[in-house]
Amino acid sequence: GAVVSQHPSWVICKSGTSVKIECRSLDFQATTMFWYRQFPKQSLMLMATSNEGSKATYEQGVEKDKFLINHASLTLSTLTVTSAHPEDSSFYICSASGIRETQYFGPGTRLLVL
């Protein structure tokens, strides 16, 4: 139980294009999902908290117009990186808040912007 999927696992795109990443809780409902960014050999950096049916809450320093988050259902949240640039290249991870107040993580998405 408590499985979270993330799609795609890898994406390469050209500078200026937009990329959408999906995060799904497969066997539980998640009213709250989280989006993280991780640089090599570093810890996870929380970007935003996504609540079903409401606007996401962004962490300080994260551009909300750059990283669009939509949480349309209890099992799906999406992160769209708009007008991506090489500095947006990173590893993006989502998590869903499940049973026993525990966050379960997706496998991550590697984004490379050329």
Add this chain to the structure above:
Amino acid sequence: AQTVTQSQPEMSVQEAETVTLSCTYDTSESDYYLFWYKQPPSRQMILVIRQEAYKQQNATENRFSVNFQKAAKSFSLKISDSQLGDAAMYFCAYRSAGGAQKLVFGQGTRLTINP
């Protein structure tokens, strides 16, 4: 704001031996949760163990156990009978019992298992 500190950037242990990873945290709250997550080379974050602050009993999951010292704000992870598959980055994390449910992560400890 809460902080989590992992003072050991790297640790190594011989296969089948026991290793302890350290974690301290700072908070003024009395009710919270603590977690250890493992991130192997695949980069998938895997829950290792969780502890509720109101429970005095230390959590145990097979070969993994914690030493939770609430007064000292310490939450160490002990791995017994280390296996090659335990090699990973280990992150300690804190979560308030109420509020925004955000996790506060430590910097991580890279664990190497020597055969």
